[in-house]
Amino acid sequence: MPESQFFHVPGQERISPWRAGSLTNRISDFRRFVLTRHGHDDSDGTGQVFRSDVSSLPGSATMTGIALKSAKLFLMLFWAAAPMPAFAEPEITIVSPELGEGLQSNDNKGHYPELAHEVLDRTGKAYSYSVLPLKRVLSELTTGQADCVFGMDKRFLRKFGIDTQNLVESDPVLVSRQHIFTPPGAKLLTDLKSLRNKSVAILNGSNLEKTLKRQGVNFVLVNSQEAKLKMLQLHRVDAIMGWMPDMYLTADYFGIEKPDYDPQAVLTTTDVKLICRDDDTGRALVSATNEVIWRFRADSTFQRINEQWSGALF
Numbered sequence: 001m002p003e004s005q006f007f008h009v010p011g012q013e014r015i016s017p018w019r020a021g022s023l024t025n026r027i028s029d030f031r032r033f034v035l036t037r038h039g040h041d042d043s044d045g046t047g048q049v050f051r052s053d054v055s056s057l058p059g060s061a062t063m064t065g066i067a068l069k070s071a072k073l074f075l076m077l078f079w080a081a082a083p084m085p086a087f088a089e090p091e092i093t094i095v096s097p098e099l100g101e102g103l104q105s106n107d108n109k110g111h112y113p114e115l116a117h118e119v120l121d122r123t124g125k126a127y128s129y130s131v132l133p134l135k136r137v138l139s140e141l142t143t144g145q146a147d148c149v150f151g152m153d154k155r156f157l158r159k160f161g162i163d164t165q166n167l168v169e170s171d172p173v174l175v176s177r178q179h180i181f182t183p184p185g186a187k188l189l190t191d192l193k194s195l196r197n198k199s200v201a202i203l204n205g206s207n208l209e210k211t212l213k214r215q216g217v218n219f220v221l222v223n224s225q226e227a228k229l230k231m232l233q234l235h236r237v238d239a240i241m242g243w244m245p246d247m248y249l250t251a252d253y254f255g256i257e258k259p260d261y262d263p264q265a266v267l268t269t270t271d272v273k274l275i276c277r278d279d280d281t282g283r284a285l286v287s288a289t290n291e292v293i294w295r296f297r298a299d300s301t302f303q304r305i306n307e308q309w310s311g312a313l314f
Contacts, residue, residue, distance in 0.1 A: 233257060
């Protein structure tokens with residue numbers, strides 16, 4: 001604290017106006033200062049003047065009362081003008097959907113947490129990052145328990161009936177594309193019509209569940225990316241629905257042969273972004289995130305991450 005923000009009573013410790021955090025204590029401190037300057041020994045620290053002592057102060061008891069009132073006025077003005085102490089920014093709560101082993105598991109391990117931390121650690125913001133089931137991610141965002149979501153975009157949220165009007169999103173960190181995957185060497189399937197009379201495995205809670213029902217497609221719900229790949233490998237289904245780069249990252253992680261797909265036959269796309277509530281905290285984090293993304297595009301950071309991901313990003 002600067003020298004000017006201390007009351008210094010000769011022969012005593014420096015008294016900070018923030019010492020007790022209240023105006024009353026600051027006034028008491030200044031009273032001690034005034035009395036000590038006039039030769040009164042306030043050794044008990046109460047700031048009280050005995051009647052016999054008042055007469056010994058210069059001027060009279062009336063003048064002492066005026067001086068103390070002036071001290072109160074001075075301290076009130078000082079308190080109003082003094083800078084408030086700085087407080088640390090609150091921790092921003094970020095949630096992200098569980099994607100499976102190797103991608104993003106509930107122990108915060110996998111490629112996507114690494115990517116998220118690579119970006120978020122450079123924003124200079126305090127944050128927590130939790131991996132949760134998709135339904136809980138959506139619930140925590142809509143109820144305000146979470147400030148932000150990482151790993152999707154507003155368009156994807158709207159497919160689940162979420163109002164995105166009061167949300168802001170960052171630039172994309174990467175673009176994820178949804179495809180139909182078939183066993184290596186089998187005929188490629190390129191659209192939903194090609195799935196008629198076929199058996200298909202999809203993740204439980206997939207955005208395509210209702211669409212496949214309307215199309216009359218026979219599908220099986222599974223709980224993990226690994227389960228989909230193994231069912232396809234064992235020819236228990238004709239095809240699986242999945243996202244790139246997720247499917248190839250999962251196949252590499254578990255040592256499963258990579259399935260075939262048509263890169264040009266894209267069912268839908270989702271930008272991997274940071275989505276936050278549209279308030280001061282959310283806008284500040286999204287702005288800082290965009291700056292990091294722009295720097296990563298300008299240098300070799302994204303290329304290095306892509307090499308770590310076996311070239312699955314682009």
